[in-house]
Amino acid sequence: MLQFCHGLLSDLLSINVDTHATTVFLLACCVGYYVVWKVTPALHAPLMAVTNAISSVIIIGAIFGFLRAESDVAKCVALIAVLLLSVNIFGGFMLTRRMLSMFRKR
Amino acid sequence: MTNVMYLISALCFIGALRGLASAQTSRLGNWIAIFGMLIAIVGVCIKAGRNDFALLFGTIGAGAAIGNIIALRVSMVSLPQMVAGFHSLVGLSAVLVACAVFCSPHSFGILENGNICISGLVEMGLGVAIGAITFTGSLIAFLKLQGLYKGHNISRAFNFAFGSGVICLLIYFIYAKSLIAFVLLACASMVLGATLVIPIGGADMPVVVSLLNSYSGWAASGIGFTLHNDLLIITGALVGASGAILSYIMCKGMNRSLLDVIFSTSFGGGATKSQNVVSNFHQGMPEDIACMLASAQSVIIVPGYGMATSKAQHALKELGDTLKKRGVSVRYAIHPVAGRMPGHMNVLLAEADVPYDEVFELDEINGEFSSCDVAYVIGANDITNPAAKTDPGSPIYGMPILEVSRAKAVVFLKRSMGVGYAGVDNSLFYAENTIMLLGDAKKNTEEVVRAL
Numbered sequence: 001m002l003q004f005c006h007g008l009l010s011d012l013l014s015i016n017v018d019t020h021a022t023t024v025f026l027l028a029c030c031v032g033y034y035v036v037w038k039v040t041p042a043l044h045a046p047l048m049a050v051t052n053a054i055s056s057v058i059i060i061g062a063i064f065g066f067l068r069a070e071s072d073v074a075k076c077v078a079l080i081a082v083l084l085l086s087v088n089i090f091g092g093f094m095l096t097r098r099m100l101s102m103f104r105k106r
Numbered sequence: 107m108t109n110v111m112y113l114i115s116a117l118c119f120i121g122a123l124r125g126l127a128s129a130q131t132s133r134l135g136n137w138i139a140i141f142g143m144l145i146a147i148v149g150v151c152i153k154a155g156r157n158d159f160a161l162l163f164g165t166i167g168a169g170a171a172i173g174n175i176i177a178l179r180v181s182m183v184s185l186p187q188m189v190a191g192f193h194s195l196v197g198l199s200a201v202l203v204a205c206a207v208f209c210s211p212h213s214f215g216i217l218e219n220g221n222i223c224i225s226g227l228v229e230m231g232l233g234v235a236i237g238a239i240t241f242t243g244s245l246i247a248f249l250k251l252q253g254l255y256k257g258h259n260i261s262r263a264f265n266f267a268f269g270s271g272v273i274c275l276l277i278y279f280i281y282a283k284s285l286i287a288f289v290l291l292a293c294a295s296m297v298l299g300a301t302l303v304i305p306i307g308g309a310d311m312p313v314v315v316s317l318l319n320s321y322s323g324w325a326a327s328g329i330g331f332t333l334h335n336d337l338l339i340i341t342g343a344l345v346g347a348s349g350a351i352l353s354y355i356m357c358k359g360m361n362r363s364l365l366d367v368i369f370s371t372s373f374g375g376g377a378t379k380s381q382n383v384v385s386n387f388h389q390g391m392p393e394d395i396a397c398m399l400a401s402a403q404s405v406i407i408v409p410g411y412g413m414a415t416s417k418a419q420h421a422l423k424e425l426g427d428t429l430k431k432r433g434v435s436v437r438y439a440i441h442p443v444a445g446r447m448p449g450h451m452n453v454l455l456a457e458a459d460v461p462y463d464e465v466f467e468l469d470e471i472n473g474e475f476s477s478c479d480v481a482y483v484i485g486a487n488d489i490t491n492p493a494a495k496t497d498p499g500s501p502i503y504g505m506p507i508l509e510v511s512r513a514k515a516v517v518f519l520k521r522s523m524g525v526g527y528a529g530v531d532n533s534l535f536y537a538e539n540t541i542m543l544l545g546d547a548k549k550n551t552e553e554v555v556r557a558l
Contacts, residue, residue: 018225021334024336028116028343028344028347031344032346036347036348036352040126041442041467042462042467043126043129043452044352044452045185046453047126048319048348048352048447049192052193053139054344055196055345056143056195059147060337064150065206065207067162069209069214070213077202081199081202082165084195085169086166086168089143091172092192094173095180095192097133098177099453099456102182104462
């Protein structure tokens with residue numbers, strides 16, 4: 001237990017905060033905050049569909065893993081993720097397109 | 107090269123969200139988002155620099171076919187469960203990507219002195235936990251919205267204890283750096299995701315769906331931190347912020363705090379249920395309603411979840427058209443939490459070809475009820491209940507409502523005289539100027555149109 005705590009403490013002390021990534025993250029949160037408040041409430045459903053589609057951009061991690069990973073387990077897992085995410089990307093964008101095409105003026 | 111492409115892609119995603127500021131620019135915005143996604147995928151293929159693409163593109167093609175079929179076949183009424191289903195895929199994928207990274211960290215280039223650095227493990231652990239919670243949480247939300255699962259009571263204390271357990275596992279994962287710890291963390295988070303959503307009730311679903319939307323973004327951001335990939339961080343933050351804002355708007359629309367919803371504190375209804383059951387109400391026939399509508403100058407239609415379940419939007423549009431032909435002004439009033447996801451009613455009305463400039467939000471139209479002749483409330487209850495303004499003892503006290511009671515006459519289309527989700531009786535049903543039209547909302551609306 002003591003060893004565990006000691007190990008944990010020294011681990012925590014050795015954390016280097018990635019200032020670049022944190023900066024990018026916080027700035028992106030600010031941009032998101034201002035952009036999303038501008039979205040008209042009538043389009044909140046398409047907003048959810050399109051954000052769902054673009055959050056599938058982690059497919060680039062999955063593709064990279066599939067193409068470059070050395071272990072077969074990693075390759076296999078990455079390929080499953082590619083499949084799920086491409087369902088999501090195409091499904092999400094198509095759903096958004098369908099919804100938006102319905103919004104018409106008089 | 108790839109980094110520039112990622113930057114363009116991130117800008118495209120921001121542009122796409124900006125496009126949703128108005129209906130005219132939104133379609134362009136969607137195309138920009140598609141372009142951004144394409145650029146990102148081409149970028150990663152260039153960066154990986156291998157050319158065993160056959161299997162990769164075969165898989166993407168298969169996914170594309172499935173995704174398109176689902177998106178084209180789903181009806182707009184079941185939109186909330188569809189979106190929840192898609193969220194669960196993002197959550198599961200985040201876990202899988204993190205797993206691939208953990209199994210083969212060397213190829214992702216995130217090793218420092220032969221080890222994943224501690225901050226990398228923290229970020230990965232958080233990404234996995236949030237992804238796993240999103241996965242099962244959305245799955246349960248999907249089952250509930252689809253009506254396949256009713257839900258059980260799970261005590262708040264249990265979820266609290268279990269959540270603490272997951273945090274301990276997260277710390278253990280960072281300490282042990284083993285695959286077993288990774289799997290344990292993922293599994294425990296999945297169970298937590300399920301137990302968090304299982305006790306949450308139907309009317310809280312708009313909050314849950316937007317909250318899960320937010321989580322899927324934070325999970326993507328977590329993976330982005332692990333991989334030192336700015337595009338993932340930016341996109342995740344955008345999605346996370348979007349979901350968080352939607353959750354906030356939904357909570358405000360119900361006058362509930364986010365914590366109340368997450369820990370599923372119920373409305374505390376039940377006690378108020380049996381008080382005024384004996385009161386009298388006026389029941390009308392479709393012909394009476396038609397007569398009333400025909401002699402009106404201005405009508406405001408208030409749709410609720412009942413319109414979605416009875417698929418009455420097309421009949422409603424027909425009613426609106428018939429009335430407009432007679433020179434009656436017709437408008438639609440949408441409460442922020444009407445339906446089961448943000449903007450649900452707007453999409454259903456748009457599907458029925460109701461022009462969006464006849465559709466108004468709560469703040470825009472609430473002042474107009476006093477000058478309107480008939481408020482036509484279809485499948486909505488709690489969002490019109492005056493008790494939210496007048497009765498401090500009511501569980502929904504403080505919730506902003508559509509003030510239909512100010513209209514000269516109110517027509518309520520309801521399946522039965524039952525109470526709404528909050529378990530609160532609506533004094534409007536028994537008011538002098540209210541007419542109840544009980545039964546299927548779609549059939550009744552069609553009857554009214556025929557009588558006109």
